[in-house]
Amino acid sequence: MTVIVRAEVLQQVIDQMLTVVDEAIFRIGYDGLAVAAVDPANVGMVELEVEPGAFESVGDGMFPIGLNLQRLDDYIDGASGADPVTLSYQPETRSISIEHTNVEVEMAGIDPDAIRDEPDIPDLDHSVDFTVNAGVFRDSVENAELVSDHVEFEAAVDDKELVVSGNGDTDKIETVLGPDELPEANFDSDATSMYSLAYLVGGSKKGTKYKGLLKPLSADTDLQVEFSEEHPIQMHYEFADGFGHVTVLLAPRIQKR
Known part of the structure; x- marks a missing residue:
């Protein structure tokens, strides 16, 4: 279960999610990427989707993994712009391998059950x-x-x-x-x-x-x-x-x- 995405795309995801939470559940694979979170005070909420067309490769699998956003941000800091970032899920260790430029990282995941459930964005009729x-x-x-x-x-x-x-x-x-x-x-x-x-x-x-x-x-x-x-x-x-x-x-x- 491996995907390849441009650094600038992944960076935008991380930057936007960091506006409300420190950790979130990423759902990544053949459907692209989906992540949603609400801040601890239930005031700010973010829902984000990236279609497969933004990926260099999405593979055949799909995996949910909880990730610490600040650590992920630090680990891709050396990549920028169109640099490809490879993310590979390791189910036996519940971790994710990150590769870009000349860097390889084995990042421990967080059990999704230990992270607050993703919110549902309400359907509002605005004037x-x-x-x-x-x-x-x-x-x-x-x-x-x-x-x-x-x-x-x-x-x-x-x-x-x-x-x-x-x-x-x-x-x-x-x-x-x-x-x-x-x-x-x-x-x-x-x-x-x-x-x-x-x-x-x-x-x-x-x-x-x-x-x-x-x-x-x-x-x-x-x-x-x-x-x-x-x-x-x-x-x-x-x-x-x-x-x-x-x-x-x-x-x-x-x-x-």
Whole structure:
């Protein structure tokens, strides 16, 4: 049971999963790769799939294995870009062999039963959805971080604008994204919802264990965003030439009335 995948594809998987957890169950083989996890506080969730077309070889088998993400990240650190990384499952030792460049590693796996079950991403019917350049969206969220530890998204149907704001004790900052920044936008109703900056961009002011759900995205990624009034925000994007699919979900911070 062996697969071969480009280093840049595997790196994107690791980087995105590290935004919510330290370890996860990888299901790898003839169907490609699938992994999903929710953070310990049940606030941030990631579901990720990579189709077989992103692999150099997928073999005939399929195996689930629990892996420590930081160790895996360290072990492929010497590979980059299109460098092939070979992953071979050793069922008798419940381990995985990793080969790339001139490196060979035998990495112990984690019993999948010892890892928290993969979450099911809920099927939500949102009133607001739009497509935005990931770099533009991340910049607007990071602007809010200048004054606050949370960000508010306010969608206005009449103006077809999204106002991204941070409200501090004394200061307020707003970034307005209009039709030029949101080329594909559907606003069925006005909606306002608030989310934690620590989960979105890492909360650099106060520090956080994980680095932020938006951090792994390259600036030129097309990001599809969906949210409703005080509902979880869902974000979707593709990588690996369209063979990789990611869904990210973040629970809202409910405002006191």
